[in-house]
Amino acid sequence: MEAPNTSLAPEALRFALYNRFLKGEAKVPQMPESLLRVRRLLNDPHASLERLARTINSDPPLTAWLMQYAESPLLLGFRPCTSLRDILSRLGTRRLHNLVLCFGMRNLFIGKEPALQRVFRARWKAALERAAYAAALAEASGLAEVDDALLAGLLQDVGSLPLLAELERWPQKPRGEAALHELCEHLSGDVGVVVMTVWKLPTVMIECARHRRNWPREHIGKADLADLVQVASHLAAPVDEQPLATLPAFQRLRETCPGLPRDPSQLVETLVDGLARWRLLLGSRMSVSPGAAPGNGSAPFLPRA
Template identity: 30%
Template sequence: MMETTQSDYSIYRQVVTQLMNDQEQLPSLPMLTLEIRRALAKPEVSMPQLVSLISRDPALSALLMKYASSALLRSRVAPKTLQDVLRVLGLQQVDRVVMLHSVKSLFVLHSPSHKLLFMDAWQRLTLKASICGFLARKLGQVQADHAVLASLLSEVGSLAVLSAFKGGDLVPTPARYHGLCQAYSKSLGLMLLKKWGVDEAYVDIVREAGNWPLQRQRQIELLDLVNLSLFHTLLDSGSEAPLPALTSLAAYAKLNGLHNDVAADGSLALVSQHWDEIQELAAVLR
């Protein structure tokens, strides 16, 4: 592995910049994902056709089964077959879970050091997505699966940063990786989502995530949930970056008296009191 010093940080920046200048190197959605999404978009698609397509990816089938049985949905009867899952979730939710699964499988890991960085980032992203989905279900303004995917895609650029280091001989330390994410995650995320042709609502989330004071409407919207989940993830990680007080966030101002209690640690009591449930969903996504 290449030896570097702190002054060599420019080497890492150069590698990521080269990736941004040659967007063909950015990961594309898998062909099976594209086939499934095209099929889901067809009004005439049959359930057996979808089951046949999805069954070609056992990991995706397993994720859909776990997701449909998770606390986020609270189905009265746990689905037993893939066809049951499709009925429980509906085609729109299936499409979002397919995207979520694809994101994890896109990034090739070139060494144990890459894998450690990826798994640390994935653990943080899935926790954030789980908080977001939980809040969506509790507050009732946004579909939970919509919130989960939006939160995950809001930082997909952080995963893309790792794809710049394809050689395997140059792996950033956790601190350098964090610095690269701060510098390039948003730009790379925008490039990826435009390349994948995802809904513009998700592209907007990437642009505005972390914009704490932004308020565009009175009701809770998708961005508010993503920002609340980002705040709580940073708080949980003990981030060295200074965080504003929760009560100063535009998203917090939209919470009603049933949901706006603040815990002693500065988090929403709603989140801290349901931490086990949130972690349960995060385990499903991992």
Template identity: 30%
Template sequence: MTTPAASNHSDHYPPRADLEAAFQAVRRAKVPQVPDIVLSLRDELRRPDPDLIQAADLIAQDPAMTGQVLKTINSPLFASRTKISSIRQAVTLLGLRRLTNLVTAEAFSRLVGEREGGARLILDFIQEQARMAASVAALAPELTPDEAYLFGLMQGVGSLIFADLINDYGNEWTLQALTAPQDLMDYERRALGTDHVTVGFLLAGTWRLPEPVALAIYHQHTFEPPQGFDAHRRALIAVARLARILLALRRGIEDNPVLLDQRDWGLNELAVTPETWERCVARLLTDERGT
């Protein structure tokens, strides 16, 4: 299992002991194995001159993957201006990085799709969060919807794994995930010696996600991200927080102090006015009710 490479900013990364505890927890869990197609596309992205046609043909070898990715690209969620009818056309119009994000997201969803009980509840929330993050990404010029969508899925993967390891985890998650994430992490550490953000960071390395994504997963609940975080990482966190605010509003949670602080931080980070945010809330919540 690989992890994102270390940097000079040691405070950005989980301590070694925390990573070791996360690794031990993951070894006991039903962790989805990374499909070869995802690894191959990530390897292609690392090349100085990626072969777009070869990458497109690799995806096209999986008809089910091809169909779902094209369906996602052409959905209202991604607001494509042109109907895209083939993977080769998609890679030409979107680029390999964006297409790889969508394939990764679809592969992840496919692997974790069969869940029951508390895990099913968590998975439904994660998928809803991903859709909302993709929509909120319109407020962040630094991000594309596919980046926000993939981040929305992957930031909750640790909680999904803990549902298989901790009895009644679903109940604790339901009570605390939205309004008291730090309390949820304390509960996780008492139970397993690790938390969902550290496990998420570890698995981001396994899935070869870009380092900014892995670090944003790890610091998703840190109110003020570490100094040195670039605009891209901060935007990922801001969009994810605003997506969670929208999910709370859908559940009738409006005046929670933790969520209000996160909302204000996210709006300030993205330089979004309260008026623009209110219009966004009205539009997205109406759209969600109509789907």
């Protein structure tokens, strides 16, 4: 395959990179192997719950994370879960699929360059914070299922992962972290749409990536998941040029969920307890070590913000 032209201006570089993804010349990451195994079983009408439990048990960190999720207030019922089989039965097919993909996301980037690793870790840390806000906001508003919001928050910037991996083939381009982040900000949404389309994820998830920085976005009807994730993203990392109170997504969310505080600062106060819980869940087993290359199958700890 012909090597990419590395002597390009920033705008031309962005166009060239995106074209490589559209043409299939740049590598789109495969779904996490743990999810592929679970997907095959979930699609097999003859697969038993016991077989599914054995498959998940073969991945101890994933098993521990699912058990921790099952202890959240969302799943606490009158009868406690005493086994992984009980947990899987309570989670259900769609929720299990979402949670396994959430957990597997942390190992999708396999770059070796320190500069690219640093940017990946920063963006993954931001994704965890955005997902925590999205889950807490879904829990408080009832607008979406919490696991859908959790996954959408993590996937909103998924396009950055293959972008950073592809840049290893462009060694002459600057490796300044600010420039790399700017490149991701420009292209992550478009590349994320490509990635999630290849993965055959629901359109509602794809739209969250497509509109990740489309702050003026307008649409007819009630607030949707993309609106919720936009608000969560703004709460996690406020955008100076677009105050939350004037964000169309926030205005639709308030109209759709009148029980939510109308004042942004009061909304943050409402989310405090839920946010702490989701930060704990996401930070405990889904972070990437500052000293280890992502993608090595481990799940070391990165201190939470």
